[in-house]
Amino acid sequence: MPLPHLSDHRKGLLLTAIGGLALSMDIPLVRLADGDIWSILSARSVATVLATFVILIAMRLFAGRWPPLVPGRPSLLAGLLYGLSSVTFVLAVFNTATANVVFIVAFNPMFGALLSWLFLKEKPQPVTLIAMLFMIFGVGLIVREGLSSGHVFGDAMALLSALVLAAAITLGRASRREMGFVPLLAAILPAALGLAQVLPSGLSIAHPGWIVFNGAIMMPVAFWCLATGPRYLSAPEVGMFYLLETVLAPIWVWLIFAETPATMTLVGGAILVAAIAAHSVWMAKGKSVQPA
Template identity: 60%
Template sequence: MLFPTLSSHTKGLVLTTIGGLALSLDVPLVRLGDGDVWSVTALRSLTTVAATFILWFLVRRFTSSRPPLVPGWAAAFAALLYGLSSMAFLGAVFNTTTANVVFIVAFTPMFAALLSWLFLGERPGVSTLVTMAIMIVGVGLIVENGLSAGHWLGDLLSALTALLIGGAITIGRATQREMGFVPLIATVIPAAIALLMVVPAGYHVANPFWVMLDGGIMLPLAFWCLATGPRYLSASEVGMFYLLETILAPIWVWMIFSEVPALQSLAGGAILIGALVGYSLWQMRSRSRSLATPLSH
């Protein structure tokens, strides 16, 4: 049992902090690889697939849990969306600034809320709708800057990434199946497509160690920790730790590559982060109030 001396809430905080920190290193490690998009995609994805099978075997061998890799056809469709989102994300990294990528991808939970409303009939609350409207303003500022700077393709791919992940999350919510391994095994899709592109064009990754570190350790660690967090924390609390990537990734890239985000992108990112933090705090406060309210008989 992990961290046996800690309370459940503290365990959740530790796990999600580790997961958020690991996820924040994704973009810097991809860029440190210094390769073309298809070669990096192939290497990163193949390493993640290998790590997933090793992790799945260890879980089944040394614990009583028997999690399926892909639990059903709905999960297979979710895996397709996750796989396509991985390709869109890497395409965005190579076609716009890191700040633009992580700021726009932060819109994922709002896409998930919108899709759940459209397909599951889960009408979002007023706080969700207000947050969504504020975030649209922030994303609009970032995209407008991307258009003027010639980064429109990367910004579009970032938005597509958020939409695809939101769709996969909605499927998971609809099926209520255990999908912890689905985002990881889904990397077989970009791996296969990237290999088809690499074979005729040639392989080029100057520093493969960084890409393999990302795909083999950081991504599995991040997804496992963040997927385990909801066992101990509310969804709104877990969502706060996804913001570590939004906040820290541009800082790591600035420190390593001296890439300074445009002021308009920073302004849009500040609006996004502020909206998400406010929304998460409101959700936690509402949850605390509901738990504190005694049941009537």
């Protein structure tokens, strides 16, 4: 995906914004498919793997060469982390409220900032820390009345998903290698795990077309863009665009399932969008004025 007229930082902002928008459709499409957890996980992951191989073959035919698939040991570890994050995310969706999932996963950029600070010595800029404070406040408003007890396992899976995803993004940032296909190929792990659970009895999905669309189109776009972003952006910056799911998923659910978001959800979403937009503009402006 060449973007020759954009600076590296703006390429990163554009890619991660597209990836975050695509990712925001994940939960609504999972709900539209209406199936059990292992059927959804396996169908979603198998569709992603098959779509990836189709893309790879097409690129080989038109470009005459294979794109970088798993460049080095860091990519192998990142792939395992991406695969694990898919499993934990779906487990969270099925074992706790949607508000709980998006709230806890929203801590992804904070985990990313901590890991980058510890392992990459990338101290977050003051503007990033300020944006994070606004994000915490906005997310807190969204789920203030949505958090409930009795979902310990689901909440733990969402927290683990945020941490694992942040670790994968940080690895991508540290390696500076092309990892666009790593999270797509990593879908082999949840695909194998899901199929092992459903093969004895078969898939149970009421509307399989939605989950196939999700796995074959939306997830490849989301994961490729978000995995490529760390080549141009810091891990906390990439993690911020995962927050688009926090903002937009309730809106899609409102439009599709007529579930009206609470007033605090709309207010908190507006704060998150404003924080992400202001931070992105500030960072892009700062990069553009730096000497070449």
